[in-house]
Amino acid sequence: MTEFYESFVHLIFIGIIALFPVVNPIGSAFMVSPFFENLNAVQKRAAVTKITLYALIICTVALFAGQWILMLFGISIPVVQLAGGIMICKMGWEFLSTDQKKTSPDEITEEVDALAYEHIANKLFYPITFPVTTGAGTISVLFTLSAHGAVFGSKAYFINTGAILISIVVMCLMIYFFYLNTKKMIHYLGSNGENIVNRISAFLIFCVGLQIGLTGLKSLFKI
Numbered sequence: 001m002t003e004f005y006e007s008f009v010h011l012i013f014i015g016i017i018a019l020f021p022v023v024n025p026i027g028s029a030f031m032v033s034p035f036f037e038n039l040n041a042v043q044k045r046a047a048v049t050k051i052t053l054y055a056l057i058i059c060t061v062a063l064f065a066g067q068w069i070l071m072l073f074g075i076s077i078p079v080v081q082l083a084g085g086i087m088i089c090k091m092g093w094e095f096l097s098t099d100q101k102k103t104s105p106d107e108i109t110e111e112v113d114a115l116a117y118e119h120i121a122n123k124l125f126y127p128i129t130f131p132v133t134t135g136a137g138t139i140s141v142l143f144t145l146s147a148h149g150a151v152f153g154s155k156a157y158f159i160n161t162g163a164i165l166i167s168i169v170v171m172c173l174m175i176y177f178f179y180l181n182t183k184k185m186i187h188y189l190g191s192n193g194e195n196i197v198n199r200i201s202a203f204l205i206f207c208v209g210l211q212i213g214l215t216g217l218k219s220l221f222k223i
Contacts, residue, residue, distance in 0.1 A: 015167025085213025092206030
């Protein structure tokens with residue numbers, strides 16, 4: 001029994017270590033922070049909760065049915081990487097080319113708050129959750145982790161799958177925590193520092209998009 005628990009904990013640890021670099025909840029939190037710029041605390045919590053839920057759904061579906069879905073549509077991981085990279089580049093460029101101006105508290109009304117949330121609501125799943133938070137890299141890692149499982153229905157299969165699911169939940173909790181508290185961390189930098197972080201985040205979004213797209217191209221052309 002002791003060996004069972006040690007093996008199970010080891011699999012969970014491996015899952016977290018494998019998922020953390022590709023999900024990168026800390027870096028992603030800084031990258032998506034410009035989206036939450038005009039939201040109040042309640043709206044931001046609601047938005048982050050939805051992003052976390054979407055991330056959990058994407059990871060779970062990728063774990064159990066991702067390979068079959070891609071096969072059904074005849075899509076490969078490199079194509080997903082290339083398409084996701086293009087869209088992330090587009091999003092980063094929009095942030096870089098947008099003049100981000102601070103609005104004073106007196107100018108913010110309930111109507112403006114409502115419009116701000118409506119503006120971001122249709123972006124919570126795409127592109128914030130996919131492909132920025134959980135993209136092609138996350139799906140690839142989940143494919144790899146699930147491939148190490150035993151035959152469906154066996155004890156080893158359930159142990160492996162259960163460990164991966166717990167790893168996914170841990171990553172989603174990290175996403176929730178860091179996405180919700182990024183503003184507090186940036187706040188200590190002051191208004192100028194916050195603007196600098198937002199600009200750097202936009203540039204990093206653009207660079208991440210280029211890197212993901214380049215990885216997809218290399219895989220497609222076997223460079």
